[in-house]
Amino acid sequence: MKAPLHIALALVTVTLPAIGARRNADAVQSSFLYAIDDGAGRRSTGWAALTWEPKNSELFLVANGVVDIFNDNGLATYSFGDDAQVGSPVAVAALENGDLMVVASREMATLLLRCNFRGEPQATVELRGLPAEFAGFSPNAIGVAAGKIYLADKNAMRVVVTEPDGAVVKTYELAKLIGLGPKDPAEAMMRGFNVDRDGNLLFTVASVFSAYVVSPEGKVRAFGQKGSSPGKFNIVSGIAADEDGRLFITDSLRAVVMVFDPSFQFLGEFGYRGPDPENLVSPFNLAVGNGRVYVTQSRGAVKAFAVRFD
Amino acid sequence: MKTTFRTMLYGIAAAAFALAPKAYAFHSGGVAECEGCHTMHNTRGSGKAVPLAAGVGNGAKYLLQGSDQSSTCLNCHNSADVAPSSYHISTDDSMFTMVGADANVADKSPVEMTPGGDFGWVKVTRTFKVRGTPTTVEGQGRGHSIVASDYGYAADTSNTLAPGGTYPATSLACSSCHDPHGKYRRFADGTYATTGLPIFGSGSYGTSVDPVANVSAVGAYRILGGVGYQPKSVTGNFAFANGNPTAVAPSTYNRSEATGGQTHVAYGKGMSEWCANCHTAMLENSYASGVSGHRHPAGSGAKLTAAIVTNYNSYVSSGIMTNTDPNRAYSTLAPFELGTADYTVLKPLAINTDTKDQSASATANVTCLSCHRAHASAFEYGTRFFLENEFMTIADASNAAVYDSSTTEGKINNGLNVAEQTNAYYGRPATAFGPNARNLCNKCHAKD
Numbered sequence: 001m002k003a004p005l006h007i008a009l010a011l012v013t014v015t016l017p018a019i020g021a022r023r024n025a026d027a028v029q030s031s032f033l034y035a036i037d038d039g040a041g042r043r044s045t046g047w048a049a050l051t052w053e054p055k056n057s058e059l060f061l062v063a064n065g066v067v068d069i070f071n072d073n074g075l076a077t078y079s080f081g082d083d084a085q086v087g088s089p090v091a092v093a094a095l096e097n098g099d100l101m102v103v104a105s106r107e108m109a110t111l112l113l114r115c116n117f118r119g120e121p122q123a124t125v126e127l128r129g130l131p132a133e134f135a136g137f138s139p140n141a142i143g144v145a146a147g148k149i150y151l152a153d154k155n156a157m158r159v160v161v162t163e164p165d166g167a168v169v170k171t172y173e174l175a176k177l178i179g180l181g182p183k184d185p186a187e188a189m190m191r192g193f194n195v196d197r198d199g200n201l202l203f204t205v206a207s208v209f210s211a212y213v214v215s216p217e218g219k220v221r222a223f224g225q226k227g228s229s230p231g232k233f234n235i236v237s238g239i240a241a242d243e244d245g246r247l248f249i250t251d252s253l254r255a256v257v258m259v260f261d262p263s264f265q266f267l268g269e270f271g272y273r274g275p276d277p278e279n280l281v282s283p284f285n286l287a288v289g290n291g292r293v294y295v296t297q298s299r300g301a302v303k304a305f306a307v308r309f310d
Numbered sequence: 311m312k313t314t315f316r317t318m319l320y321g322i323a324a325a326a327f328a329l330a331p332k333a334y335a336f337h338s339g340g341v342a343e344c345e346g347c348h349t350m351h352n353t354r355g356s357g358k359a360v361p362l363a364a365g366v367g368n369g370a371k372y373l374l375q376g377s378d379q380s381s382t383c384l385n386c387h388n389s390a391d392v393a394p395s396s397y398h399i400s401t402d403d404s405m406f407t408m409v410g411a412d413a414n415v416a417d418k419s420p421v422e423m424t425p426g427g428d429f430g431w432v433k434v435t436r437t438f439k440v441r442g443t444p445t446t447v448e449g450q451g452r453g454h455s456i457v458a459s460d461y462g463y464a465a466d467t468s469n470t471l472a473p474g475g476t477y478p479a480t481s482l483a484c485s486s487c488h489d490p491h492g493k494y495r496r497f498a499d500g501t502y503a504t505t506g507l508p509i510f511g512s513g514s515y516g517t518s519v520d521p522v523a524n525v526s527a528v529g530a531y532r533i534l535g536g537v538g539y540q541p542k543s544v545t546g547n548f549a550f551a552n553g554n555p556t557a558v559a560p561s562t563y564n565r566s567e568a569t570g571g572q573t574h575v576a577y578g579k580g581m582s583e584w585c586a587n588c589h590t591a592m593l594e595n596s597y598a599s600g601v602s603g604h605r606h607p608a609g610s611g612a613k614l615t616a617a618i619v620t621n622y623n624s625y626v627s628s629g630i631m632t633n634t635d636p637n638r639a640y641s642t643l644a645p646f647e648l649g650t651a652d653y654t655v656l657k658p659l660a661i662n663t664d665t666k667d668q669s670a671s672a673t674a675n676v677t678c679l680s681c682h683r684a685h686a687s688a689f690e691y692g693t694r695f696f697l698e699n700e701f702m703t704i705a706d707a708s709n710a711a712v713y714d715s716s717t718t719e720g721k722i723n724n725g726l727n728v729a730e731q732t733n734a735y736y737g738r739p740a741t742a743f744g745p746n747a748r749n750l751c752n753k754c755h756a757k758d
Contacts, residue, residue: 044462046403047390063404065418081416088418090392090405105392105418107729108737140392155395184562186396189386206386207336228345234375235346235385252385253346253375273377281377281460282385298381298388298402298460 028259028268029308032278033292034074035301036061048296049091049141050287052240059287059294060092061302067092067102067119072290074304080119087111093144095164101125101149103142110138112151114164127151127160129168134158143195150201152193157185159193159201170216174203177220178212191284192239192249202239204249209233211249223264231258231266238286238296246309248293250283257283257295259307270305271295278305336386339518339529340492340509347382347490348373372542379483379490379543380458388461394423394564399685401430403462408433408449410725412717419688419730423737424564425575425642427683427692429456429463434688438720447724453686456482474591481544486588487534487684494536494554495527500651502536502554515561516576516660520653530554534584548588555581556651558660566737567642571663573736574640576656577647577677582609585678592678612676614646614754621756622646622670627744628758639669643694643735644753646680649673688726688734695735695750696724702735705745713740 048063065088087106139151161170189206201214209226235253245262271280282298376382390402401420410417420430455466513528556578586593595611714722748758
C-alpha cells in the first residue's frame with residue numbers, strides 16, 4: 001500500500017509538472033566581470049557558501065573556516081572566523097540591523113551564533129521548540145527573510161524557521177513534502193537551498209532532476225527536466241532568486257548557470273566548461289543581486305557575472 | 311486537453327516519486343546512466359560544450375563531463391559536508407584547512423567517514439614540531455592520491471609508482487580500482503564475469519538482492535574491477551591478475567562510529583590479492599616468524615594464529631585484556647577477513663550495531679584493509695590508526711583519557727587538533743581507547 005500513498009502525496013503536493021524546458025536563450029545577456037581574490041592567496045575556495053547582502057551590497061563568502069566580505073567591486077573589505085570563539089563558520093546571513101547569524105562547526109558540533117557586524121559572537125542561539133523528530137538537526141545552510149532565520153539541513157532534507165532568538169516558528173520535512181520515498185534523504189542529493197525575500201524556500205534535488213519552490217503556506221511548485229541540452233537538469237545544484245523573482249540554478253555536470261522566470265520559463269544559460277574567463281568548473285553555490293551573479297566552482301575562484309534581461 | 315495532459319504528467323511525476331528509492335540509485339550495481347558521465351554529442355548550440363584542450367575545466371577525453379575520470383566521479387561524490395553523509399568520499403576544499411601549522415585550534419579536516427575513508431585527507435599537509443624539530447606530514451602520504459584536476463587532487467610526487475608495484479601515480483584515478491561501467495558481475499555460484507547474465511542490482515550490501523542461477527547477476531563489490539580489468543586510459547600491461555574480493559557493507563556506511571555501533575563491513579575473502587593487482591609485492595601469505603626478509607602477513611593464507619585470535623578477542627583497551635563478549639570483540643579500526651565467500655554468513659554481519667558475533671577465529675586472515683583504508687585517512691599511509699607513534703591518547707590531570715591538544719609538541723597528535731583526532735577515529739572520543747592508549751597494533755599483538 002506504500003506506492004499508492006506516495007502517489008497520492010505527490011499528486012497533492014506537486015502542483016506544477018516538470019514541463020520541458022522551453023528555450024528563450026537570448027533573453028539573458030551575461031558577461032564575465034571578475035574572479036574574486038580574497039587577498040590571502042586562496043584562489044580556489046571550492047564550493048564555498050555565498051550570501052548576498054542587499055542592504056550594503058556585500059557578498060559573504062564562507063570557506064576554510066573563514067567569512068570573507070567583499071564589496072560589489074570584488075574587493076575584500078573584512079574577514080572573520082578562524083578562531084576558537086567562532087569555530088569554523090559554515091554559512092552566514094545578515095539581519096536587517098546588520099547583525100550576522102552564523103552557522104559554525106566547533107568541536108564536532110554545529111552551532112548557531114549571533115554575531116555583531118564585525119563577526120564577534122554575541123550569543124549562541126539555542127533552538128527552542130524544535131519537534132522531537134528533528135533531534136539531530138544539523139544545519140548546513142542559512143537564509144534570512146522578513147526577519148526570520150531559515151536553517152536547512154540538506155542531508156536530512158529539513159528546514160527550521162526561527163526568530164533571531166531561536167524560537168522555532170515553523171519546520172518543514174522537505175522529503176515528505178515533495179513525496180520522496182522512505183529511503184535515507186541524504187541519498188536524494190538535495191544540493192541547493194536558499195530563501196527568497198518573500199520567504200519562499202528554494203531548493204534542488206539532483207536525484208530527481210528537479211527544483212522546488214515552497215511557499216510559506218507549504219504550497220509546493222516543482223520544475224525541471226532531466227537532460228543535457230540547454231535548460232535541462234543533469235546534476236542540478238545551487239539555487240537563488242533575484243529581486244524580480246527570476247531563479248538562477250547551477251548544473252555542476254553541465255557547468256552552467258540556468259535562468260528561469262518566476263513561472264519557470266527557461267530564459268537562458270551561461271558558463272560552460274573551458275579555459276576562458278567566462279567558463280566554469282563544476283559550479284555549485286550562487287548569490288544573486290543588483291544584476292550580478294556570483295558562482296562558486298569546484299576548482300578556482302568565485303566568478304562574478306553581470307546579467308541583463310531583454 | 312491541457313488539464314488532462316498535466317494530470318498525466320502529475321501521474322508520471324508521482325510514479326517517479328513513488329519509486330524514489332530506486333530512482334536514487336545511479337550505478338545500481340552495473341553501468342549507470344550514460345549521460346551522467348558522458349556528453350554524447352558534446353554540443354552547445356553550434357559549438358562544443360567541452361573544449362578539446364587539456365587542463366582544469368577542459369577534458370573531453372572519452373567524452374567525459376569532467377576534466378578527467380575522477381573529476382567526473384567527484385561531481386557527485388564530493389560534497390561540502392559538515393558531517394558524514396551518504397556516498398560522499400571527498401570533503402570539498404571549502405570545508406577544511408589544507409595547510410596548517412602547530413595544531414591551530416581552528417584547523418578543520420575532512421569529515422566523511424566511509425570505511426574507505428575521505429580522499430580529502432591527501433590535501434591536508436601539516437607542519438608541527440617533534441621534540442622541537444619542525445616536521446611536515448604531507449597530505450599526499452595519507453592515502454591514494456587520485457588525479458582529479460577539477461577538484462584539486464594531484465598525483466603523488468613521492469611515490470610515483472604504486473608501492474610494491476609499477477602502476478604509475480599519474481594514472482591513478484577512481485577508475486583504477488572501480489570499473490566505471492560496472493561490468494564485473496557475480497553469479498549465483500560465486501563466479502564472476504563481465505557478461506553472461508543481466509545485473510539486477512548492487513552486490514555491495516547486506517541488503518542487496520542475491521543473484522539467481524541462470525536468471526540474474528549482481529554487481530561486484532563496490533563495482534571493483536576483476537580479472538583482466540585495466541582502465542582504457544592506462545597504457546602498458548596493468549590488467550588485473552586477481553579477481554574480485556568478497557565483501558558486503560551495511561547500506562548506510564558513511565557515519566560516525568561514536569555511538570550506536572560500528573560500521574561493520576563483512577570482509578570475506580580475497581581483498582589482499584585484489585590489492586596486489588597493483589601492490590604485488592605487498593602480498594604476504596607465507597610469513598614465518600623469526601625468518602628475515604618477510605613483510606607483515608596479508609592475504610587469504612595469512613591466517614590469524616591462536617595467539618592473535620586470543621589477543622584480538624580479549625582486547626578491551628590498552629593493557630586491559632578482559633573482554634569475553636564476542637559481539638564486542640571486532641574493531642573496525644583493525645578489521646580482518648572472515649576467510650569465507652559464503653554470503654549467507656557475510657550478509658547478516660553487514661550492520662551498524664555491535665550486536666553480532668564477528669569475533670576473530672583461526673579461519674580469519676589479515677588483509678591489507680586490516681591496517682589501511684582504501685581511499686585515505688588522517689594518518690600516513692592511509693592507516694586506520696596512528697601507528698607512527700606509541701600513543702593514541704594521553705591522560706589528563708584526573709587520569710581520564712584525552713586526545714593530546716598540545717600546540718607546541720606534535721609527536722602524539724601529529725599536528726591535528728582534538729576535533730581532528732576525533733574525526734580521524736570516526737567520532738570516537740578518547741575515552742573509547744582509555745588513557746595512555748598505545749596504538750592498535752596491540753589489538754592483535756598485545757605488546758602493551
